[in-house]
Amino acid sequence: MTAQPHYSGGFQNAPVQAAHAFRAAMTVMARPGEIRELNGSRPPNPLSTAAGTLLLTLCDPETKVHLAGAINTDAVREWLTFHTGAPLAQAADADFAVGRWAELGSLGTYRIGTAEYPDRSATLIVECDELQQAGAELSGPGIKGTAQLFLPDIPALQANAALYPLGCDFFFTCGNRVAALPRSTRISMET
Amino acid sequence: MNEYNFAYLDEQTKRMIRRAILKGLAVPGYQVPFASREMPMPYGWGTGGVQVSAATLMPEDTLKVIDQGADDTTNAVSIRKFFENTAGVETTEETEKATIIQTRHRIPEAKLREDQIIVYQVPIPEPLRFLEPRETETRKMHSLEEYGLMHVKLYEDISQHGAISTAYAYPVKVSDRYVMDPSPIPKFDNPKLEMDAIQLFGAGREQRIYAVPPHTKVVSLDFEDYPFEATKAAHPCDLCGSDDSYLDEVIMDDAGNRMFVCSDTDFCRSRRKAGHKGRLAEENAA
Amino acid sequence: MYVAVKGGEKAIENAHAWLAEERRGAPDIAELSIAQIREQLSLAVNRVMAEGSLYDPDLAALAIKQARGDLIEAIFLIRAYRTTLPRLGYSNPVKTDEMACDRRISATFKDAPGGQVLGPTFDYTHRLLDFKLAAEGEVPVAPTLQPRTEATPHITEFLKGEDIIQDEPASDATPGDLTREPMEFPSNRPLRLQSLTRGDEGFVLGMAYSTQRGYARNHAFVGELRIGKLAVEMDIPELGFAIDIGEIELTECETVNQFKGSKTEPPQFTRGYGLVFGQSERKSIAMALVDRALRWEELGEDNLGAPAQDEEFVLSHADNIQATGFLEHIKLPHYVDFQSELELVRKLRREAEERIKPKEAAE
Numbered sequence: 001m002t003a004q005p006h007y008s009g010g011f012q013n014a015p016v017q018a019a020h021a022f023r024a025a026m027t028v029m030a031r032p033g034e035i036r037e038l039n040g041s042r043p044p045n046p047l048s049t050a051a052g053t054l055l056l057t058l059c060d061p062e063t064k065v066h067l068a069g070a071i072n073t074d075a076v077r078e079w080l081t082f083h084t085g086a087p088l089a090q091a092a093d094a095d096f097a098v099g100r101w102a103e104l105g106s107l108g109t110y111r112i113g114t115a116e117y118p119d120r121s122a123t124l125i126v127e128c129d130e131l132q133q134a135g136a137e138l139s140g141p142g143i144k145g146t147a148q149l150f151l152p153d154i155p156a157l158q159a160n161a162a163l164y165p166l167g168c169d170f171f172f173t174c175g176n177r178v179a180a181l182p183r184s185t186r187i188s189m190e191t
Numbered sequence: 192m193n194e195y196n197f198a199y200l201d202e203q204t205k206r207m208i209r210r211a212i213l214k215g216l217a218v219p220g221y222q223v224p225f226a227s228r229e230m231p232m233p234y235g236w237g238t239g240g241v242q243v244s245a246a247t248l249m250p251e252d253t254l255k256v257i258d259q260g261a262d263d264t265t266n267a268v269s270i271r272k273f274f275e276n277t278a279g280v281e282t283t284e285e286t287e288k289a290t291i292i293q294t295r296h297r298i299p300e301a302k303l304r305e306d307q308i309i310v311y312q313v314p315i316p317e318p319l320r321f322l323e324p325r326e327t328e329t330r331k332m333h334s335l336e337e338y339g340l341m342h343v344k345l346y347e348d349i350s351q352h353g354a355i356s357t358a359y360a361y362p363v364k365v366s367d368r369y370v371m372d373p374s375p376i377p378k379f380d381n382p383k384l385e386m387d388a389i390q391l392f393g394a395g396r397e398q399r400i401y402a403v404p405p406h407t408k409v410v411s412l413d414f415e416d417y418p419f420e421a422t423k424a425a426h427p428c429d430l431c432g433s434d435d436s437y438l439d440e441v442i443m444d445d446a447g448n449r450m451f452v453c454s455d456t457d458f459c460r461s462r463r464k465a466g467h468k469g470r471l472a473e474e475n476a477a
Numbered sequence: 478m479y480v481a482v483k484g485g486e487k488a489i490e491n492a493h494a495w496l497a498e499e500r501r502g503a504p505d506i507a508e509l510s511i512a513q514i515r516e517q518l519s520l521a522v523n524r525v526m527a528e529g530s531l532y533d534p535d536l537a538a539l540a541i542k543q544a545r546g547d548l549i550e551a552i553f554l555i556r557a558y559r560t561t562l563p564r565l566g567y568s569n570p571v572k573t574d575e576m577a578c579d580r581r582i583s584a585t586f587k588d589a590p591g592g593q594v595l596g597p598t599f600d601y602t603h604r605l606l607d608f609k610l611a612a613e614g615e616v617p618v619a620p621t622l623q624p625r626t627e628a629t630p631h632i633t634e635f636l637k638g639e640d641i642i643q644d645e646p647a648s649d650a651t652p653g654d655l656t657r658e659p660m661e662f663p664s665n666r667p668l669r670l671q672s673l674t675r676g677d678e679g680f681v682l683g684m685a686y687s688t689q690r691g692y693a694r695n696h697a698f699v700g701e702l703r704i705g706k707l708a709v710e711m712d713i714p715e716l717g718f719a720i721d722i723g724e725i726e727l728t729e730c731e732t733v734n735q736f737k738g739s740k741t742e743p744p745q746f747t748r749g750y751g752l753v754f755g756q757s758e759r760k761s762i763a764m765a766l767v768d769r770a771l772r773w774e775e776l777g778e779d780n781l782g783a784p785a786q787d788e789e790f791v792l793s794h795a796d797n798i799q800a801t802g803f804l805e806h807i808k809l810p811h812y813v814d815f816q817s818e819l820e821l822v823r824k825l826r827r828e829a830e831e832r833i834k835p836k837e838a839a840e
Binding site for chain 1: 196197198202203205206207209210211212213214215216217218219221223224246247248249250330331333334335366368369387389402403404405406407408
Binding site for chain 3: 195225268272358377379399424454
């Protein structure tokens with residue numbers, strides 16, 4: 001029997017795998033610049049293991065997901081719907097958005113929260129070709145002194161940080177690795 | 192308790208809590224509303240902390256639960272038992288060995304490490320609540336960063352009593368933005384809020400989660416001429432001799448004699464084990 | 478010599494063992510069965526189902542037995558169990574005009590289609606202890622009639638024709654869910670009604686009573702009170718139609734309230750609504766009064782500053798499981814907070830004495 005590809009690749013043991021994945025996600029969100037591994041899912045191409053695992057860990061029928069650009073394929077859509085039940089949405093309505101930086105489009109499209117509820121903002125999962133601790137210099141909550149992280153677009157992310165306490169939050173995924181950038185992080189060009 | 196999911200909560204509930212924790216970490220000190228579930232223990236007894244711990248625990252974790260600094264207070268025992276039964280995790284009384292520490296009213300004396308997480312049980316998460324009972328109003332104040340009311344309250348204390356009369360749950364400003372209730376820890380513990388570990392706060396009945404990432408600036412509110420002071424009883428511990436730990440006062444006899452002992456039982460025990468002795472240590476050695 | 482308090486675990490186990498013994502009571506007295514509680518303490522069972530938000534008479538009876546008759550404790554047991562249940566789907570809204578009424582009364586019309594049916598009510602009993610029940614509870618069989626088979630229309634429907642009662646426009650919008658989303662203020666009517674129907678009967682009663690005594694009085698008449706059984710239907714997508722999944726007993730109260738009109742609304746009657754699991758008459762009437770009081774804004778009435786008009790106050794304090802948990806938590810140890818207060822008061826006293834002393838010396 002050959003299983004439909006989009007029905008496979010979910011968590012084998014959801015409570016334990018999701019717990020591991022969440023701890024990695026939480027650690028990188030709490031410590032901008034750090035990189036962790038995220039395993040547990042085998043999503044259809046071109047979705048990375050890390051991005052797929054984040055979606056399985058955080059999304060369900062209560063979260064709207066926007067699939068941007070090349071990852072918005074039948075296979076990814078079916079896989080996501082089958083494993084999470086998350087409704088698909090336009091960028092402006094999304095709780096989570098996944099895609100490559102260029103395909104995610106202008107940050108201005110995404111929800112940044114409201115003054116009274118800054119938590120009601122989108123979390124963007126940015127698929128990257130590289131993930132390394134070099135590039136932009138980060139400082140702020142979660143960072144002892146400064147940290148370095150390669151960022152796809154420093155001016156746009158600086159503008160997002162300037163909205164604080166509003167703004168989007170980011171995961172950067174590459175293969176099975178993940179880093180994060182919350183809106184609270186101050187960003188400068190590495191000197 | 193095999194009929195329940197790992198760490199009791201169902202996966203959908205955990206996801207909802209996990210999303211709130213991530214937003215809390217992204218906006219340090221801001222209270223994220225979450226759909227707190229009814230737990231098999233009463234509201235006000237740590238249901239917020241228990242839900243946050245349950246959503247954070249991995250099977251490999253070693254959990255420590257303290258109440259008033261002690262591992263053997265009844266509610267700490269009860270919560271520890273709950274996680275032993277529902278998550279099958281190892282538990283410890285040693286701060287050093289714990290990966291997750293759930294606490295009520297204290298921060299351990301030992302410096303927490305990068306790889307540790309501390310989860311606070313919070314009764315009333317809103318630092319402005321006793322100045323303004325309405326959520327609609329306090330939410331507005333936070334959004335406008337309008338904390339004048341809090342300063343007025345603290346200043347009135349000074350003019351009436353010559354000192355700020357808040358001894359626990361002393362308000363702090365997190366990362367220069369949100370005024371936050373650090374839960375009812377004694378103000379002695381406030382300086383420890385800038386730490387290496389991840390700090391998560393759960394208020395079950397009030398449906399709020401908030402967080403302080405490691406190395407985040409946390410400032411206790413004060414005035415230039417009345418700087419914040421982390422105070423404790425002016426005694427050393429009568430068992431281990433420590434003069435820089437927070438102390439419980441214990442009434443020993445009908446004559447009202449007192450002794451002072453570390454509220455952090457693990458800290459006190461490890462000091463005694465290392466040979467430190469307090470005023471009444473000899474008697475206790477038996 | 479000081480010995481630290483130890484052995485919390487043993488103490489807890491022993492306390493539980495003692496509790497179990499006390500629950501059972503004298504072993505030579507026959508043990509209560511769940512069926513006995515369900516059948517003979519049915520109004521307690523109804524209250525536990527209503528405030529526990531779970532319609533299951535046997536489980537409610539079990540909870541009452543386990544809680545030694547402490548209904549709030551029983552409600553807590555049911556709530557904690559309820560949250561662990563998976564959500565398999567959502568039923569269709571019940572159609573209360575199709576209710577098979579055991580009781581149906583109106584205080585506004587002497588008679589109306591469907592008639593006045595007293596049903597099994599305490600209303601006209603003289604509250605005299607019936608010592609016969611102390612010996613045995615066997616009762617003669619009550620007389621029966623052929624029940625109505627046709628639907629019983631709502632009394633307020635008869636007022637609608639004249640446009641003399643405020644219309645309640647139908648909506649297909651999915652209401653929010655109090656148990657799945659954090660409460661946010663300002664709220665809305667579906668959430669208010671959810672909060673009230675599972676709110677503490679005593680609290681809702683007290684709030685309703687306060688409106689009658691002048692704290693945002695809303696001149697309520699019981700337009701209709703009905704108690705009876707109803708089928709619960711659920712759409713099954715695979716079948717393409719709805720099927721009966723069970724039957725529940727409900728109490729529904731609709732009040733008709735005087736309304737002088739406001740800046741935005743012409744004078745007409747307005748309504749309050751109460752719907753509660755089981756035979757829960759007091760609760761449903763109280764719910765309707767509080768619902769009506771909370772509608773001041775939508776009707777353009779003045780905020781009189783009355784507690785029952787204050788949505789945040791009512792909704793934040795109606796839940797007895799939240800209330801009892803927080804109330805009772807103050808018996809947990811607070812050594813640390815108390816110690817910090819103790820030190821502070823000592824310090825403030827010392828400083829005050831120092832301020833007073835030099836003054837006295839100078840005098």
